[in-house]
Amino acid sequence: MKKLGEQVMRIVFFAAACASILAVVLICVFLFANGLPAIAEIGVFDFLLGQKWKPSNDIYGILPMILGSIYVTAGAVIVGVPIGILTAIFMAKFCPKGLYRFLKPATELLAGIPSVVYGFFGLVVIVPIIGRFNDGNGSSILAASLLLGIMILPTIIGVSESAIRAVPESYYEGGRALGASHERSVFFATLPAASSGILAAVVLGIGRAIGETMAVIMVAGNHARMPAGILKGIRTLTANIVMEMGYAADLHREALIATGVVLFVFILMINLLFSVLKRRVN
Amino acid sequence: MxxxxxxxxxxxxxxxxxxxxxxxxxxxxxxxxxxxxxxxxxxxxxxxxxxxxxxxITPDLFALEYNSENVSLFPAMVNTVTMTMLALVIAAPLGIFSAIYLTEYAKRGSRVVELIRLTTETLSGIPSIVYGLFGMLFFVTALRWGYSMLAGALTLSIMILPLIMRTTEEALKAVPDSYREGSFGLGAGKLRTVFRIVLPSAVPGILAGIILATGRIVGETAALMYTAGTVADIPDSVMDSGRTLAVHMYALSNEGLHVGQAYATAVVLLVIVIAINWVSSFLAGRIAKGR
Known part of the structure; x- marks a missing residue:
């Protein structure tokens, strides 16, 4: 009898562990089954490379949104990566212990703030400031990049910091023994050794930025047109789904789901890159 | 010196x-x-x-019923609590059981374990809007539940599953092997060892993970808009639509009519998130000290 209980629970644990496999399979099946037919109907090239998105005329080209997501993400990387890596270096190698006890929870809090709150902050602070220099129109690629740059900071700081800490202390000591200053040893001995871990942090940050939805919607303007400059508005893939899903029907709805499929494929590629990099670190 | x-x-x-x-x-x-x-x-x-x-932040804001005059966030707060409970009731046992399987039962390097790790990693990278799309296609449309709290909670429980799994696994791994050996040595079976010895000593770590997951549920918007819907009242049952605080806040700032109330909602959200982070790091600190 006792043996039986053990066996049953073992199977229960195993079944629970398989839930994540089931979830991934279901997500893939439902997204692809609902999205791919629309892509086939619109035509792969017309869908991915079409420059016009006009659902009322049955024209579904998502190139503006793909470019929008890429531009905004690139902007976020330019803003967030240098600040994030520098903060990580500070926390790992320069920070006094007392300050660290305050700084570490602060970066964790930065990760915990909801994206609507970030979006609202962007809407009432960043957008008006940019608007002042741009004829009152502040919803732009620049606003979205700045906001996303802030939002990916905790991801980049967390992963880079542990990458820097994972470098053996002997690298740093070797630098000091050869007469290099503390800063030079950290930057030119420790940091290069942590480079693939830091690269993994950047890739993870890119994934966060490209998938961010609510904050971007609130500051990016959301016009479905080709990007025309960093002070002009843009619509991202994620924004496209949320903006129109509420009232879309038929092919329009399927085209939005297909937008989700394109986003999903982007994310899968980024995830793959991340796990390859992480494996290289280990 | x-x-x-x-x-x-x-x-x-x-x-x-x-x-x-x-x-x-x-x-x-x-x-x-x-x-x-x-x-x-x-x-x-x-x-x-x-x-x-x-x-x-006025008493009006916490009126029991929502209407367009008081823009009360009280129903949204109740919905947030309900949503958190529902999602955790589903995700916490699943996540903890999976972590138990991975740390206590699975053979290292087996094919299934690698597959589980790969899928968990994939899940943790998927953005919330994709979860929202999936929830809409599966729970709302395919299962014909309509916009409902339950559809939202199930969507969120998949989203937080990898987080709970990872933190529980770390907590279980931190339990010294001597505890397990001591239990086996006294004649206890595997199951009894897991439930009586290993799990109790991992409780603070597991709790820290669950609290972090609560934070993600409270702040989530994109995954809920098209699964739980945006009705601003307390639903009669879990099969009805209702919006959480974060969705409420997005709706307010999107309409643009009640910016002041949007600020106030942001304050409430921030206070909740700061409290959650504080409790979580307090628990994590206790684990570090206990070692």
């Missing part, structure tokens, strides 16, 4: 060193500037929202 004093450099000595090597000074300033920017962005955001929002 003596060695430390010799190694300590005076301010003047440091200044001399930096004068000799401007690059070092530049790098030092750069690193400090990075940390200052990060910290000041966080402080500015919190202080700005608190200062702008607190004046708008």
């Amino acid at each position: 003596g060695g430390e004093r010799i190694n300590k450099r005076g301010l003047r000595q440091r200044a001399k060193e930096y004068a000799a090597s401007p690059l070092s000074l530049f790098l030092l300033l750069l690193v400090i500037a990075g940390a200052v920017v990060t910290l000041s962005v966080l402080i500015f955001l919190i202080v700005y929202i608190l200062i702008k929002g607190i004046p708008y």
